[in-house]
Amino acid sequence: MLQTGLIHPSNPGCFYYLPVALRSMEKLVRLIDEEMHAIGGQKVDMPALCSADLWKKSGRWELMGKEMFRLLDRHNAEYCLGPTHEEAVTELFASQTTISYKKLPLLLYQVTRKFRDEQKPKFGLLRGREFYMKDMYSFDINEEAALHTYHSVCQSYGRIFDRLGLKWVQVQAATGNIGGTLSHEFQLPADIGEDQLLVCGNCGFSANIETMEPGQTECSQCQKNTLTESKGIEVGHTFYLGTKYSQAFKALFVNASNVPAVAEMGCFGLGVTRILAASIEVMSSEDAIRWPGLIAPxxxxxxxxxxxxxxxxxxxxxxxxxxxxxxxxxxxxxxxxxxxxxxxxxxxxxxxxxxxxxxxxxxxxxxxxxxxxxxxxxxxxxxxxxxxxxxxxxxxxxxxxxx
Amino acid sequence: MLQTGLIHPSNPGCFYYLPVALRSMEKLVRLIDEEMHAIGGQKVDMPALCSADLWKKSGRWELMGKEMFRLLDRHNAEYCLGPTHEEAVTELFASQTTISYKKLPLLLYQVTRKFRDEQKPKFGLLRGREFYMKDMYSFDINEEAALHTYHSVCQSYGRIFDRLGLKWVQVQAATGNIGGTLSHEFQLPADIGEDQLLVCGNCGFSANIETMEPGQTECSQCQKNTLTESKGIEVGHTFYLGTKYSQAFKALFVNASNVPAVAEMGCFGLGVTRILAASIEVMSSEDAIRWPGLIAPxxxxxxxxxxxxxxxxxxxxxxxxxxxxxxxxxxxxxxxxxxxxxxxxxxxxxxxxxxxxxxxxxxxxxxxxxxxxxxxxxxxxxxxxxxxxxxxxxxxxxxxxxx
Missing domain, CATH: 3.40.50.800 (Anticodon-binding domain)
Structure with a gap:
């Protein structure tokens, strides 16, 4: 009975994961754990309930608008349900006394439910209001080290999609309300994808159309008029944050000269339930589900x-x-x-x-x-x-x- | 750095689980998975966001009072953050068409975060506002079968505590706002425990003091005046529910005479983060943490x-x-x-x-x-x-x- 279904709808954008789908998801999480561990990631688990104070400190309490679920506790203290955890993890880092530069990079990640009050939840698990995400946060001694970490995490994302046997593309992306100066999306090419991508037929550069000038056909890397449009499903998103959060939360480490310095951060998301749904979507036919072999239930x-x-x-x-x-x-x-x-x-x-x-x-x-x-x-x-x-x-x- | 801590406080009653503690918790979850699987349990995952409609249907929307976190979405629809999932799982069962009696018992469980707006969160993970619980729900064809399932789950709980090397006692308990006619708690004897237990020195019967008359010293099983008080930390709670929820949600199966009948239910909770905290509490000394060997990080x-x-x-x-x-x-x-x-x-x-x-x-x-x-x-x-x-x-x- 429940053996044969995968998910069952609950409230709009919320789903019951039935045994077979959950089994697959648990395998996907093990794969992610393996790859995060391989690059030195340490797994933590942060509360879903996030204090408004934290979000006010970063200036995002207002910015997030209606996308964030907000609530009051019995003492009328304001909370949100974490859609992402830059504030929380930076507070955690800042709370640790005298972190030596020798301990960096520090890569903390979690695989937990995230909440987003979508205007119109749709496409099942692809755009839900409650979903599983792997979010990793990196702390480094300087920009150079932070960019090195950034590329190392991007590479590990590539390995994850490769091991799943999925076709993927890493595209230049906008930083949105997360902030920072450098960002990439990991996209699975698919006709039903919501994202419009531009891929250069000459040099292979690709970007989300959001990052381009309207009507732009010239590749920003090789300057040829060889950009073509395609569609994709976003399954991962990486951001080089600089000191946007670490400055606000005083996330300090002690540098080689024994002086406190502000850590350089990155953040890295993988949509766990999205990868599950998207990979079934791109691999299956009308009359048969096909899973990435490694995570078949x-x-x-x-x-x-x-x-x-x-x-x-x-x-x-x-x-x-x-x-x-x-x-x-x-x-x-x-x-x-x-x-x-x-x-x-x-x-x-x-x-x-x-x-x-x-x-x-x-x-x-x-x-x-x-x-x-x-x-x-x-x-x-x-x-x-x-x-x-x-x-x-x-x-x-x-x-x-x-x- | 983060390697040496176990948890770090966030909002009142909410915690960051640091890598070492999370590693132990993941082992505990694997142990629970093994034992639930051994008695035929199927793992699912239900949304934390629960519609008020569901809770109104069972009559618990008002009953739960301030202990429940409540919120509105952007369309002003009412939700709570699930403290427990009798309503949700019963709706899930009811939504499945023609479940044959041959498919029962059906045992569905999840290991997810639960939310409870405690007046005064205290004792770290022992009484938090956001915590991990394993909750299982059983569906049976009649009372006899349901009681058989009930005892089978209780036995599996005993095996879990035995494998952890913990001293435990199963006591008669009150059914509280969950309801039903039969209930037991699993308690770890401990001086810092919040629960008062009465244990019979003659026949071994034990009960939470809540279930007894004030001042009662006579054992309700052997009728001797041999009850003595002790304290415990509640780490599990089981309920035989009868048809309280299945009636309200029309959770039906098709019986051997091919006629729809109301399923008999049970529900079974294990406090995952509580077991972790309580076992460290009862096993450790002032200057050394001691873990149950099986789940040592x-x-x-x-x-x-x-x-x-x-x-x-x-x-x-x-x-x-x-x-x-x-x-x-x-x-x-x-x-x-x-x-x-x-x-x-x-x-x-x-x-x-x-x-x-x-x-x-x-x-x-x-x-x-x-x-x-x-x-x-x-x-x-x-x-x-x-x-x-x-x-x-x-x-x-x-x-x-x-x-």
Whole structure:
């Protein structure tokens, strides 16, 4: 029942994540954790309730307007539900006594729900009012170091999309109400995308159309008239902030001359639920969900024969296969589903498996009962169908990358 | 810097979780996931923003009073920040078409932030305004099945506390504003606990004092005058709800006679951040944090000799040891920390390691350079100190249970 749905609408722009989608999201978070850890990121968790005082200090309490959910507590103190956490993290940094320059760069990130009171929530998870975001904040000793960190985080974003097998483009972007002097968006090219991009056919430069002059056709990098328009879904956004927040919150470190100095900051967002929704959007067809292999909710679906069919005896073989794959291959622990609705035909269940998007579907039929048993394997990503021995199957599946 | 703190205060009753504490919490969540999965629980994720309509339908919009954070969106629609999700989950169940009795019991749970506008937040994470809770909701075909599920969840709670090595007691409790006819609390006995418990010295029956007559000294189970008072920290609460919510939301399933029937419900809470705080509270001493072994942020700390000391050459041995333990023992992947602040004495770093509560501290000194190298190992839980060969050390640490 709940096994087959992905999300279910609640209030406008809010969703129940059902078990299968949540499983995929948890894998995506593990992937992000891995890559953030690889560049020295430390995971923290900041409150959703943010005091108005913090936002007034940065000057954004007014600026954010109706996009921010605001509320009063029982003592009439003003709060917002954090749409982003520059203020909070900078306060946290500022509260730590004598941070030595040796401890920088400091990269703090969290994967939490964010809140944005969208005028018109739409496209399901793509533009919701409550969504998961990975937001990272960097603190550096000077501009040079901060820009180095900036590029290192951008590279790690690229690795994440590469590991997901997604086509992506990094485009020059506007800094909006976050501020700062340098900004990029990570976009997945897609016709349904809300963002208009300009990509240079000559040098590869790309930018969000927001950053260009109206009607501009000349590339700002190579100066050729080779810009073409395309559309994209924004899944990541990076900002070099300079000292905009660290100055306001007195986020200081002690430099090599033992003198307090203002930290240089960057902030880096990845839309977790957005990546999930956008990748399904760009990879799927009308009649089948397709997931990035690494974060497919389950990797393998094993189909035993229909009850009462000639191959009936293969049912046991299928059950044993499903169990042994999950037990013997460490990468497939918990990743193998047995579709034991054996009152249904193989064809009907195969169709369901295609709709749900298991990367590998193993059909256990009459051939599994032969002296040299073989199994039909359908690889959803390539569309290929193979007949493999048990050893061949184990060999194929042992190479599936999981997280 | 941030490595050494656990939490940092934000607004009243709200906290930043720093990297070490978050790491422990993520382990606790994995433990809970394992145990919920073992009893058939399916993980979901429900919005924090809950429509007032839902809460009016159950009659709790007024009842919850000032404990609930309330807000308006930009269209002036009323919301609360979910302190608990009986309404939401029951609406989700009701929205699914024709759930067969064969699909029940259905156990849905989430691990998310909950919000409660406490009059006086106190005791750090023990009584916060924003905290993590695991809440599970069960749907059954009848009372008998629902009570069976109820006991199965209670047993799984017991297993969780046992695996954490915590002393716990399950006490009869009041149902409060959640409702229902049967309720238990899971309490960790502790002098700083806010809950007054009565425990029978004869039959072992226990109850929260709220459920008893004033001045009652007779055990309601064995009728002897053997009740004694003690204090506890509530870390879990279970409720058999009957049809209180399923009736109001028309949460129906199709029974064996193919007729729609109202589901019987239970709800089950575990205070995730509370367990973390309470277990540290009951296990630690004034000068050392002690964690339940399974969820200690890191299992092993390796201490290389002080720079310039006689054992200086053992520094490399220590570095290699830390690396090889983390690589060769699958249970210790990511669990080994090398404290390379070699300008500090072993004694000073050993003290820090004790304060931080690493279950195992390995001191690499002169003896590591002998023909038959040996290592000093301090087991924090037992207080024992041992001298072990590399093989002995690997053997000891390979048995450490991690999650």
């Amino acid at each position: 389950y990797q393998v679906c094993v189909l035993p024969p229909k009850k009462g069919s000639k191959a009936n005896e293969a049912t046991l073989v299928a059950e044993e296969l499903a169990q042994s794959l999950g037990n013997s291959l460490p990468n497939l622990r918990g990743e193998v589903v047995l579709d034991d609705r054996v009152q249904m035909t193989i064809g009907k269940r195969l169709k369901d498996a295609t709709i749900l998007g298991y990367p590998y579907v193993v059909v256990v039929g009459q051939k599994a009962l032969e002296d040299l048993p073989s199994f039909e394997v359908i690889c959803q990503q390539s569309g290929e169908t193979m007949f493999l021995s048990k050893e061949g199957l184990v060999d194929l599946l042992s190479k599936v990358e999981t997280i | 890191y299992q092993v700390c390796v201490l290389p000799p002080k720079k310039g000391s006689k054992a200086n050459e053992a520094t490399l041995v220590a570095e290699e040891l830390a690396q090889s333990l983390g690589n060769s023992l699958p249970n210790l992947r990511g669990e080994v920390v090398l404290d390379d602040r070699v300008q500090m004495t072993i004694g000073k770093r050993l003290k820090d390691a004790t304060i931080l509560g690493y279950p195992y501290v390995v001191v690499v000194g002169q003896k590591a350079l002998e023909d038959l190298p040996s290592f000093e190992v301090i087991c924090q839980q037992s207080g024992e100190t041992m001298f072990l060969s590399k093989e002995g050390l690997v053997d000891l640490l390979s048995k450490v249970e991690t999650i």
